[in-house]
Amino acid sequence: MRDGRAPGRGEQGVKIAVVGTGYVGLVVGACFAENGNDVICVDTNVDKVKALKRGKIPIYEPGLEEVVKRNTAEKRLSFTTELAAAVKASDIVFIAVGTPEAEDGSADLKHVLGVARDIARAMDGYKVIVDKSTVPVGTSEKVREVMRKETRHPFSVVSNPEFLKQGAAVDDFLKPDRVVIGADDERGAALMTELYAPFTRTGAPVMVMDCASAELCKYAANAMLATRISFMNEVARVCELYGANVDQVRRAVASDNRIGPSFLFPGVGYGGSCFPKDVKAILKFSRDKGYDFRILDAVEDVNAQQKKKLLQMMKQRLRSLKGKTIGVWGLAFKPRTDDMREAPAITIIEGLLKAGATVQAYDPEAHETARRIFGNRITYARNAYEALKGADALALVTEWNEFREPDFARMKKRMNTPIIFDGRNIYKPEAIAAQGFTYYSIGR
Numbered sequence: 001m002r003d004g005r006a007p008g009r010g011e012q013g014v015k016i017a018v019v020g021t022g023y024v025g026l027v028v029g030a031c032f033a034e035n036g037n038d039v040i041c042v043d044t045n046v047d048k049v050k051a052l053k054r055g056k057i058p059i060y061e062p063g064l065e066e067v068v069k070r071n072t073a074e075k076r077l078s079f080t081t082e083l084a085a086a087v088k089a090s091d092i093v094f095i096a097v098g099t100p101e102a103e104d105g106s107a108d109l110k111h112v113l114g115v116a117r118d119i120a121r122a123m124d125g126y127k128v129i130v131d132k133s134t135v136p137v138g139t140s141e142k143v144r145e146v147m148r149k150e151t152r153h154p155f156s157v158v159s160n161p162e163f164l165k166q167g168a169a170v171d172d173f174l175k176p177d178r179v180v181i182g183a184d185d186e187r188g189a190a191l192m193t194e195l196y197a198p199f200t201r202t203g204a205p206v207m208v209m210d211c212a213s214a215e216l217c218k219y220a221a222n223a224m225l226a227t228r229i230s231f232m233n234e235v236a237r238v239c240e241l242y243g244a245n246v247d248q249v250r251r252a253v254a255s256d257n258r259i260g261p262s263f264l265f266p267g268v269g270y271g272g273s274c275f276p277k278d279v280k281a282i283l284k285f286s287r288d289k290g291y292d293f294r295i296l297d298a299v300e301d302v303n304a305q306q307k308k309k310l311l312q313m314m315k316q317r318l319r320s321l322k323g324k325t326i327g328v329w330g331l332a333f334k335p336r337t338d339d340m341r342e343a344p345a346i347t348i349i350e351g352l353l354k355a356g357a358t359v360q361a362y363d364p365e366a367h368e369t370a371r372r373i374f375g376n377r378i379t380y381a382r383n384a385y386e387a388l389k390g391a392d393a394l395a396l397v398t399e400w401n402e403f404r405e406p407d408f409a410r411m412k413k414r415m416n417t418p419i420i421f422d423g424r425n426i427y428k429p430e431a432i433a434a435q436g437f438t439y440y441s442i443g444r
């Protein structure tokens, strides 16, 4: 302990280390500091740590820069590559490193278990080791085993899955719907409940359970949300076959209190770093025990088809894509992030290029990420209108706010032919037709 106090919340808050300073770790570290705790963020990426020390945030996440800068200035938040020193200086150590998809679809635990081993080697007394990364059921036990081999000091292993969404991460973390704490001993559970007390003043429940249940909560929640999306994408397909309007169907279905409105928007399929890999992982660890999670097989399959949907629509309506110029609005997997992991835009753009089209793309935040994927195989416009210069059609892939009410006359002037393929159903078909555009959307 840095000041000899018992672990837990004192006048200075809790001493915390967060290992892994990515989309989750940086938000978690900054927000715990915001609530008065003393946080050291650790990452092996030297450039990232250097940049953070200079106050440069490596990702785009609304509101994060302000929280990081304030807490760094007030010396509650610091950054390092030295894991051992950070562990020694902390009572609670969060593991927030990546758990990418392995070749067989399982979550690759090499980073999590490697960090657990390094933490154990650095221990100098009782610590709570908290797994924040999304990990399959049974991982807490694996973490315990790895650590027991390396240290004689006592420790608690806690599973504390994270439910934040990119683009709203700071808000989601500061005002969670619930906090899940998986703990197999009371000491760890009590310290974690105390740590989260300031986040649950508005009445959000802290749910304490065994580690296995906590680990499964995360996958069940993500898989349920992914299921709703694939379900509505299938409803949209049926709407197309019968000339029904998926917007009207969605609103009516959503108004049932038992169903609710969230995550029922049809589109170009779900992307991001989590739904695709987490659906695959739950399928895999269910199958490992001989259980076939059939619904999720379908969810995955529907999503893979849906990612190609806009491309198929363009191929069908424009006849040939060879030699055509397509303006693409939106590259990130969702608005308010620069992240393109598993983004539908990748499938769509690769398909367009393969078919011989030229792509002029615009995204408010994701150009740097996109350059690492496409290099100069596409062009990056300075604004939404520039992406339409001489375009034979617009493909709207991500529903950034700035695309919702564009200057249609200006768009038309820029385009070769005024055709819009809307992958997110953000425009009203009648209104667009009145502006003189030919308009195609999903399930309407």
Ligand SMILES: NC(=O)C1=CN([C@@H]2O[C@H](COP(=O)(O)OP(=O)(O)OC[C@H]3O[C@@H](n4cnc5c(N)ncnc54)[C@H](O)[C@@H]3O)[C@@H](O)[C@H]2O)C=CC1
Binding pocket: 019, 020, 021, 022, 023, 024, 025, 042, 043, 044, 045, 048, 096, 097, 098, 099, 111, 114, 115, 132, 133, 134, 135, 162, 163, 164, 165, 166, 273, 274
């Ligand atoms: N991105 C999201 O919105 C959410 C992600 N999660 C889960 O949180 C975990 C982390 O995800 P992201 O933050 O998106 O990943 P990320 O890839 O953005 O960040 C991971 C960070 O860990 C660092 N790292 C890797 N090995 C390390 C080591 N040995 N020591 C120190 N640092 C190390 C990397 O350099 C990187 O900065 C994953 O399990 C993910 O499924 C959970 C909820 C939301």
Ligand SMILES: O=C(O)[C@H]1O[C@H](OP(=O)(O)OP(=O)(O)OC[C@H]2O[C@@H](n3ccc(=O)[nH]c3=O)[C@H](O)[C@@H]2O)[C@H](O)[C@@H](O)[C@@H]1O
Binding pocket: 134, 162, 163, 164, 165, 166, 167, 222, 225, 229, 262, 263, 264, 265, 266, 267, 268, 269, 270, 271, 272, 273, 274, 275, 333, 334
């Ligand atoms: O485990 C995670 O990493 C996180 O995964 C998702 O968060 P995130 O991937 O950041 O973004 P979402 O808002 O869930 O969107 C995921 C994808 O679904 C798509 N989506 C979402 C909602 C909808 O109605 N339709 C739809 O196609 C989005 O466009 C996006 O591609 C979950 O919402 C978070 O609760 C969870 O913590």
